[in-house]
Amino acid sequence: MASITRIFDFPYHQQDEFNSIPDALASKQNGTWIKVSTQEYIAKANHISRALLQLEIKKNDKIAIISSTNRPEWHIMDIGILQTGAQTVPIYPTISEQDYEYILNHCEAKYCFVSDIELFNKINAIKSKLPHLKDIYSFNSIDNCKNWNELLKLGESNSNQDEVEARKSSINTEDLATIIYTSGTTGNPKGVMLSHQNIVSNVLGSAPRIPFEAGKSRALSFLPICHIFERMVLYLYQFYGVSIYFGESIEKIGENIKEVQPTVITAVPRLIEKVYDKIYAKGADLTGIKRKLFFWAINLGERYEPYGANGFWYEFQLKIARKLIFSKWQEGLGGKLEVMVSGSAALQPRLSRIFAAAGIPVMEGYGLTETSPVIAVNDMRNFGFRVGTVGKVIDNVEVKIAEDGEILCKGPNVMMGYYKNETLTNEVITDGYFHTGDIGNIDKDGFLKITDRKKEMFKTSGGKYIAPQLIENTMKQSRFIEQIMVIGEGQKMPAAFIQPNFDFIIEWAKKNRIELDTNHENLIKNEKVIARIQKEIDTINGKFGHWEQIKRFELTPDIWSIESGHLTPTLKLKRKNILEKYQTLFNKIYQ
Known part of the structure; x- marks a missing residue:
């Protein structure tokens, strides 16, 4: 296996290890799931790279992507951009016009790719205030807007593929790969600079924690790719040869889960809470013995401890509950779901216990955009799972607790710094340690527990x-x-x-x-x-x-x-x- 040192190595690794997966990327269009194979993914990414070079994109130029839905085009563009030595700047589709103007000017974006007419209209309305922006392209077909298919066509000829290969060879693992603007609650957004090494090391460090059957798993992706959590996990899927199906929208997740039958999904705690609330509401509407059995199973789940710690009698009851009650939960979530990966905020320990009891464990992780993002993650298999914690620190990452309880992190996953803001960078990174702003502790077995945000206490x-x-x-x-x-x-x-x-x-x-x-x-x-x-x-x-x-x-x-x-x-x-x-x-x- 060739070593992976840059983000754009992942699809090539997938092709080498698993041949061409027919549904490497898939999205639903006009009621039908359209699949993109690994081979097509790589070919189209090279089309984009060749076209960008013809548009005179240089190393370290910035290209923004704003999409209201997850889609194969996002990843094809991402790899195509990165292969030229330019940087991807993903932007949330829900921010204000003022923030769009600030971010696109701050990073001096040369081009902006949008998903739909609503986003095109927002960017087009401020285009006169964006002196560095040459043009806007759209993934959907929009009148008076260039379409990304024009770039695919422009890059069809492989006459300048040698130039693409030369660019790829010139890119080092320490080079900047992306700038992610964090959704700050005060002041202007901060541009977090992440290198290829930052993200690649995080993927490889997280890989042993996720229970994938390489080349045979299927994921449903619906959290925004512009957030580093979902984006890193999608690279991890590619590393493991996982088929990635992009959900249509949050509103259609229930429908998409039943169609796709994923083995893994990522979620934030609020969504897991909503899933549980729906299940609970259905159970509360039951009558008679069915209702009693439902609440008996819930009560059993709330007392769950991993690794059979509750003893034989509990495990015997749990086996019955899984067959009679929890199997219905599985069916409602597609029937094949093996794990949910949760990040971004703390998960209620009660839900961690209940879903683990139901045979759908939630692997709760912890990290920040500035740490690419994963610092620690729970793992039911090799490294240990403990309710109420975010697991053990991943490989190659070091964590220590400061005197005031703040969690400090050091490793190849720690950002290069904040774009154009050395002062702020020096405030949060001292002696190589990033100050997370979170308060926590590490127990005697090495499990990390987050207790609060330092600034919010x-x-x-x-x-x-x-x-x-x-x-x-x-x-x-x-x-x-x-x-x-x-x-x-x-x-x-x-x-x-x-x-x-x-x-x-x-x-x-x-x-x-x-x-x-x-x-x-x-x-x-x-x-x-x-x-x-x-x-x-x-x-x-x-x-x-x-x-x-x-x-x-x-x-x-x-x-x-x-x-x-x-x-x-x-x-x-x-x-x-x-x-x-x-x-x-x-x-x-x-x-």
Whole structure:
């Protein structure tokens, strides 16, 4: 096997190891799954490289890709760009026009590739403010917009393939490969510079943790490729010869899972919570013995410990639960799902136990864009799985805990720095260690546990530290609570903004014959709803120290979303934005 040192080596490795996989990349078009073989993937990437050289793309030029869906074109463009020594700049499709203008000017992008007319219109509207941008291309067919097929046609002749090969040979593993602009909650986005080595080392370091049957597994991809988590995993799939099917949209994931029957998916905790909520809702609607069996299985799952630690009698019951109840979960998720890989935020330990009990373990990992991204990951097989942790640190990566509890990371996965911002780079990297901003600890067996974000922890006026993420994650176990943000920095007590689970509350009201105005503005004022959520808060508060307990809360009528500015593209809370949106509620709580 030839050594892999640069990102564009992955498809060639796939071809060498597994011949040409017929469905290396696949997407659904007009109701049909269109498959791209490894051979076609490589051929088209070379077409793109040859065309870009004819457009006089030079080493270290920047080319942006903005796509509202995952698709084979993204990867073909990515490899085609990287082979020329230029850099890929992936951009989220949901950011503001102002952020597009900032990013495209900051990286001095020469070309921009968009997926559809909506994104084309956004970029075209600011094109006059982008002096470095030569042109916009689209993957979809759009009037008055160049199409990426024009580049494929331009690169059909292999007359300049020697020039492509020369460019490839000139690219070192330490060279810059991509700039990823992080979705900052304050100020302008930061451009994280990742080299080929950063990402390749992370793929190879993570590879032994993932239980793939090389050349025989199938993945469904729906998290944004512009995020380093999904992008790195997609390179990992290519390394293992995994067939990659791109989901149509988040809304169609249920349908796509049944069609594709994947053996692996990646997800963020919020999506796993939603999957569980749907399963739970169906179980709650059962009657008689079926309902009793369902909740017996849930109760069993909540007590799950790996490696048979609960003993023979528990394992015997679990075998029955898997046959009678959990097998139905498997069927609902396509019937062949073996593992879910979770990243971006902390997963509720309860869900980790339940899905592992169901035979669909969630491999929870941890990392940041600046660490390419993986630092640690749980693994049911070789390296150990421990509920409530993010597993053991991967190969070639070193982690130490600073005196204040901050997690520091060192290794070939640590970014080159922030683009055009040496000052900020020097603030976060000292002696080769990247300061993650997360607080955590490593137990005696080497398992890493994250307790909170350093910047998100706060002190009450009484001098007590509050770790909001831990409280929020526990509170979200209530089916009445969709989203929650703990507040109270410098105040006498912690409180919270809560977005209720409106759909569940409406169902709850029907079952309990409670008259309820379903308009969100009126629903959150309903005394019975408020009292029921108070009961949930009171119950969960018992798990925390007196100083950590939520003393007051206010319900919000909005659905917290990316579009409305409550959440980042990876579904984390935009705390500053939320605080600004609900300043009136904040004043109501504390004044």
